[in-house]
Amino acid sequence: MRRALTLLIAGLLASVVAVAGTAVAADAPPEIALTIDKDQFQPSEVKVKANTPFVLVVTNKGAKAAEFESKDLRVEKVVPAGKTVNVRIRALKPGSYAFFDDFNKAATGRIVAE
Amino acid sequence: MGGTFVITLREGFEAALILGIVYTYLQKIGAQRHYRYATRGGVLGVLASIALGVVVTALSGPLLDLGPDIIGLAVIFVAVVVLTWHGYWMRQHARAMKGDVQRKIDEAQTNHRMWIIGVIAFTGVFREGAETVLFLWGLLTQATSTSGWASALGAVLGLIMAASLGWAIFRGGRHVSLQRFFGVTSIFLLLLAAGMFSTGIGRLEVMGFLPATPTAWDTSFLLDDHGFIGGFLNGLIGYRSRPSVLEAGSYVLYLAVAGFLLFRSDSSSPRSDAPKGRIPAHAV
Numbered sequence: 001m002r003r004a005l006t007l008l009i010a011g012l013l014a015s016v017v018a019v020a021g022t023a024v025a026a027d028a029p030p031e032i033a034l035t036i037d038k039d040q041f042q043p044s045e046v047k048v049k050a051n052t053p054f055v056l057v058v059t060n061k062g063a064k065a066a067e068f069e070s071k072d073l074r075v076e077k078v079v080p081a082g083k084t085v086n087v088r089i090r091a092l093k094p095g096s097y098a099f100f101d102d103f104n105k106a107a108t109g110r111i112v113a114e
Numbered sequence: 115m116g117g118t119f120v121i122t123l124r125e126g127f128e129a130a131l132i133l134g135i136v137y138t139y140l141q142k143i144g145a146q147r148h149y150r151y152a153t154r155g156g157v158l159g160v161l162a163s164i165a166l167g168v169v170v171t172a173l174s175g176p177l178l179d180l181g182p183d184i185i186g187l188a189v190i191f192v193a194v195v196v197l198t199w200h201g202y203w204m205r206q207h208a209r210a211m212k213g214d215v216q217r218k219i220d221e222a223q224t225n226h227r228m229w230i231i232g233v234i235a236f237t238g239v240f241r242e243g244a245e246t247v248l249f250l251w252g253l254l255t256q257a258t259s260t261s262g263w264a265s266a267l268g269a270v271l272g273l274i275m276a277a278s279l280g281w282a283i284f285r286g287g288r289h290v291s292l293q294r295f296f297g298v299t300s301i302f303l304l305l306l307a308a309g310m311f312s313t314g315i316g317r318l319e320v321m322g323f324l325p326a327t328p329t330a331w332d333t334s335f336l337l338d339d340h341g342f343i344g345g346f347l348n349g350l351i352g353y354r355s356r357p358s359v360l361e362a363g364s365y366v367l368y369l370a371v372a373g374f375l376l377f378r379s380d381s382s383s384p385r386s387d388a389p390k391g392r393i394p395a396h397a398v
Contacts, residue, residue: 053322064252065171067245071334071356074320078182078245080171081252086179090326102340103249105117 029053029088034109036068036079036101037061041109050094050113056087066107070099073111118253119268119275124345125242125249126276129159131349132238132306134283135299136231139204141284142292151228155235162236163243167251170244182244183321190314193237194307196230198372201303204296205376241310246273302350304372309352312365319360327359 034056035042048054060066060079068077068087079085092113101107136152170182250269257266287295318324334355339348347353352365 064256065248066252067249074316074356074358078170078248080178080248081255083171083174083178086176088179088322090320090322103121103252 029055031055031057031086034058034068035061036066036107039101039104039106041099041101041107044109046109046111048089048092048111048113051091053091054089056089056111057084058087059084065103067102068099069102070097070111072097073099075099076102116268118249118265119272120340120342120345121249122246122269122272123275123342124272124340124349125246126273127279127346128242128306128349129156129239130276130278130280131283133235134280134287135303136235136238137284138287138295139299140231141288142295145228148228148231151232152235155232156239158232159236159239159243162240163247166240166244167247170248183317186241187314187317189237189241190310190317192233193241194311194314194368196233196237197303197307197310200230200234201300201307201372202376204303205300207296300376304369304376305351307372308365308368309348309354311368312352312354312357312361315364316358316361319358324360327363330357330359330362332356 029052032046032048032054034046036058037060039062046056056068058068058077058079060081060083063081065081066079068079068085069075073089073092075087075089077085077087089111092111094113097111097113099109099111133152133156137149140146140148140152166182166185170178173181250266253262253266253269256262290298315324319326332355337344337347337353337355339345339353339355344353344355354361357365
């Protein structure tokens with residue numbers, strides 16, 4: 001049982017790493033910058049092309065950690081203070097997608113795909 | 115203050131719940147001397163959370179983009195495996211334990227590998243740990259103004275509240291009979307693991323490793339899974355106010371498969387060698 005469990009865990013880990021590796025090697029989609037500063041997102045409205053994957057480059061210029069989160073996109077990503085995190089977003093249908101900082105609800109914004 | 119209170123309570127709740135259950139479990143099978151497995155797992159979980167919190171602030175580039183996600187995924191799926199196995203084990207023994215108290219305790223201790231308890235405690239704490247560490251650290255560095263202090267205080271109170279709930283489970287669980295405790299928690303761990311499995315699948319979906327599926331339902335206007343009650347239900351049974359079809363489907367699939375494995379032999383029930391009324395309630 002113990003051996004089976006170890007094998008199972010090792011297998012899971014290996015597949016996760018393998019899949020992650022493929023993702024890194026994939027073609028680079030367009031990047032769109034987003035900044036968190038003074039409890040606000042800059043810009044608070046991000047315009048993107050619909051049906052095209054893109055990368056949100058989220059930079060936290062504040063002094064405390066933020067968590068970029070969107071229920072519409074089902075994304076949750078911690079952005080430590082002073083750091084930049086790339087958030088890969090899949091192709092979106094035309095529409096408006098709200099996001100916010102889960103660590104500071106005052107900061108909100110939205111992505112508009114058209 | 116209220117906002118930070120809810121955040122840390124939400125993050126800490128699941129860990130408190132799991133720790134409450136494993137300590138009660140050890141107490142129930144008379145393995146108090148094995149508390150150290152749970153304690154070590156929990157302490158290691160806290161240390162790993164702090165370490166990851168520190169490491170994340172030092173990382174950059176792809177390591178920062180993907181590193182925490184991969185670790186998060188690994189923790190989720192390991193947690194699903196150990197919780198399932200433990201739930202399965204408890205279920206087996208909830209049915210089999212109908213003999214005298216001492217015999218079933220001895221049997222429990224020899225048949226169950228205690229290190230699994232440590233792994234459960236570790237994943238329970240580590241899962242939301244690094245995020246909580248970063249959140250708290252940010253608040254504490256900002257705690258120079260009155261509102262800053264209030265936020266930090268709210269966050270600390272949230273963690274204390276979560277810990278109290280874990281303690282309450284431990285206190286309350288002591289008065290429940292062994293068989294009922296095993297029976298109830300095995301179902302409960304099943305739901306908890308189903309929620310985690312669904313979360314893990316959802317992460318894979320968002321990261322683009324699984325095909326995107328539309329939203330299955332949206333009850334966030336009714337009960338937001340980031341709110342107070344919704345957050346509880348999220349930690350407890352994996353409630354989601356806005357799951358994708360894949361997330362909802364994987365939750366159901368996990369429940370169906372694991373539920374079948376756990377309960378399939380219940381109907382073809384084994385004969386018991388002693389009527390269960392013979393176990394005096396105060397002895398367990």
